[in-house]
Structures are given as C-alpha cells and as structure tokens.
Amino acid sequence: MLELGARVGAAAVFIPCFAVIAWRGDIYFVILVNVIAVAGTLEFRKMLEAKGLEPQRATGLVAAVALPWLEYLHAGAYVDFGLTVLVLAILALELGRNRGESIAHAGGAVLGTTYVAWLASHLVALRELPLHTGGTYALGFHAVAFAFVTTWMADTGAYLVGSLIGRHKLAPRISPGKSVEGALGGVAFATVAGAWFAHAVMQQELAPAAGAALGAMAALVGLVGDLAESMMKRDAHVKDTSDAIPGHGGALDRFDSVLFSVPLLYYVLRFFVL
Numbered sequence: 001m002l003e004l005g006a007r008v009g010a011a012a013v014f015i016p017c018f019a020v021i022a023w024r025g026d027i028y029f030v031i032l033v034n035v036i037a038v039a040g041t042l043e044f045r046k047m048l049e050a051k052g053l054e055p056q057r058a059t060g061l062v063a064a065v066a067l068p069w070l071e072y073l074h075a076g077a078y079v080d081f082g083l084t085v086l087v088l089a090i091l092a093l094e095l096g097r098n099r100g101e102s103i104a105h106a107g108g109a110v111l112g113t114t115y116v117a118w119l120a121s122h123l124v125a126l127r128e129l130p131l132h133t134g135g136t137y138a139l140g141f142h143a144v145a146f147a148f149v150t151t152w153m154a155d156t157g158a159y160l161v162g163s164l165i166g167r168h169k170l171a172p173r174i175s176p177g178k179s180v181e182g183a184l185g186g187v188a189f190a191t192v193a194g195a196w197f198a199h200a201v202m203q204q205e206l207a208p209a210a211g212a213a214l215g216a217m218a219a220l221v222g223l224v225g226d227l228a229e230s231m232m233k234r235d236a237h238v239k240d241t242s243d244a245i246p247g248h249g250g251a252l253d254r255f256d257s258v259l260f261s262v263p264l265l266y267y268v269l270r271f272f273v274l
C-alpha cells in the first residue's frame with residue numbers, strides 16, 4: 001500500500017510538470033530531455049559497473065546533453081554528425097585507457113550512447129515535428145502526448161489484465177511477472193487510447209483507425225523496450241536502475257517503453273502519416 005501511494009504521489013507531481021513543459025516546448029523541453037537522458041546514462045553506467053566493467057565517464061554524459069540539443073538546433077540537421085563523432089570518440093578514447101576487455105568497454109559505451117541519449121533525443125524530434133511536416137507548433141505537443149498516453153495506457157492495461165487473468169508467461173527468463181494475456185490487454189488498451197486521442201485531439205491529422213493502429217504499434221514496440229531493459233537489469237543483477245522516482249525506480253525504469261515507442265512513432269508520423 002505504501003509503494004502504491006508513492007507511485008501515485010510521484011505520478012501526480014511528475015505528469016503535470018512534464019505536460020506543462022512539453023506544451024511549452026522549445027528549449028525548456030530540451031532541458032527536460034537532458035535531465036532524463038543524463039539520469040538514464042548514469043543508471044546505465046551503474047549497470048555496466050555491476051557487470052564489472054569500467055565504462056568511460058565523459059562520453060555518455062556529453063551524448064546525453066549534446067544529442068537532444070543537436071536534434072533541436074537547425075531542425076536536427078547536425079544530429080547524425082554528432083552521433084558519428086561520439087562513436088568515433090569512444091573508440092579513440094578507449095585506445096588510451098588500457099583497461100583490458102576493450103570490446104566490452106567500448107561496446108558498453110556505444111550502447112549507452114545509442115540506447116539512452118540517441119533514443120531519448122527523439123523526444124525532442126517528436127516535439128519539433130511541425131518543423132518537418134508543417135502545421136502549428138502545438139502539433140508537436142499532441143504527438144508527444146499521443147506517445148505517452150498510448151505507451152502508458154499499454155502499461156496500465158498489461159498490469160490490470162495480467163493481474164486479473166494472466167496465466168501464460170510471456171518471457172519467464174527475462175521478466176517472470178509478464179503474461180501473454182497482459183501483453184494482449186496492453187495492446188487493446190493502447191489501441192482504444194490511440195483511436196480516442198486521434199478523434200478527440202488530433203482529428204485534423206489522424207483518423208481514428210490510424211490512431212488505433214499507431215496505438216497498437218506503440219504498445220508492441222514499448223513492450224520490446226520494457227523487455228530489453230529487463231533483460232539488461234537481469235544480466236547486471238539489479239532490480240531497479242535507481243530509486244530516483246519514488247515507487248517507479250529510475251529514469252530507465254519509467255521511460256524504457258517510451259525510449260522505443262517515441263522514435264518509431266516519430267518516423268512513422270513524419271514519413272508516412274503527416
């Protein structure tokens with residue numbers, strides 16, 4: 001009961017603050033994404049250390065700060081260049097570290113940069129989507145809200161349905177608590193949420209059928225992201241990446257699904273829908 005209260009209390013504070021900053025957009029949202037990416041990078045570093053590795057300190061934090069800004073400046077024209085420089089820098093810096101297991105150390109640093117900072121930077125890309133597709137600046141907020149509403153409704157549906165009728169394990173070696181029934185419930189909740197959001201908020205951009213399809217896609221991709229983080233935590237023998245968010249764990253625990261769903265939603269909306 002105390003944990004549930006902590007979860008509700010943290011959500012009651014976090015969600016309105018996130019919504020206000022996302023609505024404002026611009027540099028304020030970039031700074032928020034920086035905070036999320038830096039926290040996630042530090043948590044990922046702890047997982048690498050739990051594996052006995054000694055990951056590079058600077059490159060991951062530089063990526064967590066730089067990539068969201070490069071996604072924001074000049075409509076993301078230089079973000080690919082920035083990612084390329086970071087990967088090359090990781091390999092170059094590893095030459096002088098002389099720590100042994102260079103493949104594991106460099107590989108962990110590259111994974112941390114791409115998994116946390118690069119994927120998180122797509123939050124900024126989604127918020128700045130109107131720069132590429134036209135429309136009002138509010139469209140970017142609606143796209144970000146769509147991603148979070150459908151992804152979190154998928155989590156809610158999976159939890160409720162799985163708790164009530166979950167019988168068949170989805171991935172017992174990775175996440176024993178997840179069930180096939182819960183996963184299907186999550187997809188159903190996200191599908192309905194996507195259709196509703198398209199009708200109520202994005203009626204000029206999305207038909208309800210398209211919103212339902214995108215909601216289902218967000219649920220499926222978000223589930224992969226959830227399982228991917230669970231796989232890494234299990235490999236590192238940690239339960240939560242941190243206790244930064246009461247009742248929710250760390251930034252990666254809270255945003256693991258979003259890190260996967262947001263990039264795909266961004267590319268689908270940009271190149272196929274809007």
